[in-house]
Amino acid sequence: MNIPLIDLKAHHQALHAEITSAIQNILERTDFILGQDVAKFEEEFAAFCGTKYAVGVSSGVAALELSLLAFGIGPGDEVLVPAHTFTATAAAVSFTGAKPVFVDVDPVTWTLDVTKLEEAITPSTKAMIPVHLYGLPADMDPIRAIAKKHNLIIVEDACQGHGATYKGTRTGNLGDAAAFSFYPTKNLGACGDAGMVTTNDEKVAEAVRALRNCGQRVKNVHELPPFNHRMDSMQAAILRVKLPHLDDWLESRRSLAGLYNQLLADTPVVTPVEPHGYRHIYHLYVIRAQDRDGLQAMLKENGIGTAIHYPIPVHQQPFYMKNGQGQGPYPVAEKICSEILSLPMYPELTEEQVEVVASTITRVLVPTA
Numbered sequence: 001m002n003i004p005l006i007d008l009k010a011h012h013q014a015l016h017a018e019i020t021s022a023i024q025n026i027l028e029r030t031d032f033i034l035g036q037d038v039a040k041f042e043e044e045f046a047a048f049c050g051t052k053y054a055v056g057v058s059s060g061v062a063a064l065e066l067s068l069l070a071f072g073i074g075p076g077d078e079v080l081v082p083a084h085t086f087t088a089t090a091a092a093v094s095f096t097g098a099k100p101v102f103v104d105v106d107p108v109t110w111t112l113d114v115t116k117l118e119e120a121i122t123p124s125t126k127a128m129i130p131v132h133l134y135g136l137p138a139d140m141d142p143i144r145a146i147a148k149k150h151n152l153i154i155v156e157d158a159c160q161g162h163g164a165t166y167k168g169t170r171t172g173n174l175g176d177a178a179a180f181s182f183y184p185t186k187n188l189g190a191c192g193d194a195g196m197v198t199t200n201d202e203k204v205a206e207a208v209r210a211l212r213n214c215g216q217r218v219k220n221v222h223e224l225p226p227f228n229h230r231m232d233s234m235q236a237a238i239l240r241v242k243l244p245h246l247d248d249w250l251e252s253r254r255s256l257a258g259l260y261n262q263l264l265a266d267t268p269v270v271t272p273v274e275p276h277g278y279r280h281i282y283h284l285y286v287i288r289a290q291d292r293d294g295l296q297a298m299l300k301e302n303g304i305g306t307a308i309h310y311p312i313p314v315h316q317q318p319f320y321m322k323n324g325q326g327q328g329p330y331p332v333a334e335k336i337c338s339e340i341l342s343l344p345m346y347p348e349l350t351e352e353q354v355e356v357v358a359s360t361i362t363r364v365l366v367p368t369a
Contacts, residue, residue, distance in 0.1 A: 003344050003353045005305035006185055010348040015241055019191075022237035034213065035233035041240045042196070045180075048163075048243065049172035051198040053205035056231030057212045060159040060181025063195035064092030064129065066229060067155045067177040070197075070207035073098050073126055080120055080128035080152075082112045083313045083333035089129055089157050090314045092179075101125070102315045104330040108273055110286075111138040113332065117146050127153035132161030132171050134272065134309070135187070135253075135283035140166050140174045147175075155179065159195075162188045163250045165279040172198040182239055187253070187283050188246050190235040252347040253282040256354055260285055260343065263358035267365050269295075270339075284309055285345040289365070292339050298364045304357055307342045 012019065026035065038056045046054035057063050073079060075097035081090050083102040090100040103120050106113045112130050128147060130138035138156075147154050154175030158164075161171035162180060172178040182194040197208045207224070210217045212231075215224035257280070261271050270288035274280040286309065289295045296306050313333040314320065328334075343357055 001353070001356055002303040003305060003349075003357060005307050005342065005344050006346045007348055008184060008189075011189075011346060012191075015245075018241045019238050022241050023234055026233050026237055032233050033230050035236070037233050037237040037240060038231045041236040041243070044240060044243055045196055046198060048246070049170050049178075049198050051173045051178075052200045053198065053202065055197045055199075055205055055208045055212065056236060057195045057197060057208070058229040058231060059193045060179055060183065060195040061088040061092050061095075062212070062227075062229040063159075063179030063181070063197045064089065064155065064157060065095045066208045066211045066227070067179055067197050067199075067204070068092060068096045068098065068127060068153075069211055069225070070204045071127065071153045071155075071176070073153070076124060077126040078122060078124040080112075080117060080125060081314070082129075082131050082133070083315050083328070083330040084110060084310070084336055085131045085133060085157065085314060086159075086310060087314055087317055087319075088159070089131055090317075090320065093129070094319075098126070099124075100314075100320075102327055102330060104332045105133075105336065106139075107332050107336075109136060109139070109275065110134070110336055111136060112143065114139050114142040114146070117143070118150075121146075121150055121152075125150065125152060127155060129155050129157050130175070131157040131159075132164055134286050135160055135164055135281040136272065136274065137161060137164050137166035137171055137174070137278055139275075144175070153177075158198075159183075160186070160283040162186065162281065162283075163246055163279075164281045167277045173200070176201065177204055182235065187249065187281060188239060188242055191238050192232065192235050194231055194235040194239065196231075249347040250281045253345060254280070256345065256349055256351070257282045257285055259351055259354050260358060263355065264361060267362050269361065269365065282345055284342045286340050286342050288336065288339040289341055290339065292341050295361065295364060296341055299357070299360060302360050304360060305344055308337075308340060309342050311337055313337050
C-alpha cells in the first residue's frame with residue numbers, strides 16, 4: 001500500500017462538478033481579478049472567522065506583508081517572530097524593511113515561547129507575529145497581555161490555522177489582524193496561490209484593499225505603495241465551493257489525529273499536544289523522533305510519504321545568516337528541527353491507512369520480545 005503525504009487528486013474528485021461550474025461562471029462573466037466571487041468569499045470567510053472584515057490577496061506571505069504595512073511597520077522597526085516556522089513569516093517582515101527578531105519556541109507546543117518574549121523587546125519593537133503552527137493556536141492570552149503592556153501590534157500568522165480555536169475563538173480573530181494562506185495543500189486550499197487578511201479594524205482593512213491594488217483607493221489615484229497583490233477570482237470561486245465543507249474536513253483530521261495518537265502511544269515518538277481550551281486542526285500531523293532521518297528512510301521504503309516542516313530554523317537560513325540577522329542560539333527550535341517528521345494527513349486518509357503508518361513505525365522503533 002502506497003500512502004502519500006497528501007492526496008490532492010482525491011480531495012478534489014468529489015467537488016469536481018461544482019468547481020468546474022464555478023470556473024465556467026467566471027469565464028462567462030470575465031471578471032477575472034477582484035470579481036464578484038472575491039467579494040462574496042471575503043464576506044463568507046469573515047463570517048467563518050467571526051471578524052468584521054476580510055480582504056482577499058494573492059498569497060499568505062502577501063497577507064502578512066500588507067497587514068504589517070497597514071499598521072505602518074517599516075524600516076527601523078523590529079517584529080518578533082518564532083525561530084521555528086516557515087520562512088515566509090520572517091520574509092514578510094523583511095519585505096516591509098523592518099527587522100525580524102527571532103524568539104525561541106515552547107518545547108511542548110512548538111509555538112512561540114511566551115516566557116521569552118519580553119526579553120526580546122527593545123524600543124524598536126513594534127509588532128509580533130505568533131504562528132498557529134501545524135494547526136495549533138499559539139498561547140494568545142499571555143501574548144496579548146505582553147502586547148498591551150508594550151503597545152505592540154499582533155498580526156497572527158494563521159496560514160496553517162484555518163478553523164482552529166483558542167478558548168472558543170477562531171484564529172483570525174485573536175489579534176489586531178491575521179494572515180491566511182490558501183496554498184493548495186492547506187486545510188482550505190485553492191488551485192493556485194491566494195491569501196486573506198482578517199481584521200476588526202476598518203482602517204486596516206481599507207489600507208490592505210488599497211495596498212493590494214496598486215495603492216489605489218480611487219481608480220488611477222495611487223496614494224500608497226503600488227503593490228499588485230490582488231486575489232484571482234477563479235481561486236475565490238474554488239474556495240467558495242470548499243468553505244462549506246471545511247468544518248467536516250477538520251473533524252476528519254481531528255479524528256485521524258486521535259487515532260494516530262492512540263496507535264503511537266507505546267512508541268518512543270513524541271506526538272502533538274492539544275492543551276485544554278485549544279482546538280488543533282492538524283494542517284500537519286507532526287511527530288518527533290530521535291532518529292528522524294532513519295525513520296523517514298524506512299517509511300519511504302514501505303511506500304509511506306513524509307516530509308519535514310521545517311528542517312532549518314529560520315534564524316539559520318542562509319538569507320538571514322548572510323544579512324547578519326541570524327541571531328541565536330535558539331536551542332528548542334534547533335532541536336525540534338532535527339527531530340520533526342510530518343506523517344500522512346488529509347481528510348480522505350482512511351483509518352486503515354493510519355493503522356498501516358502506525359504499525360510500520362511501531363515495527364521499526366519498538367523491539368519485539
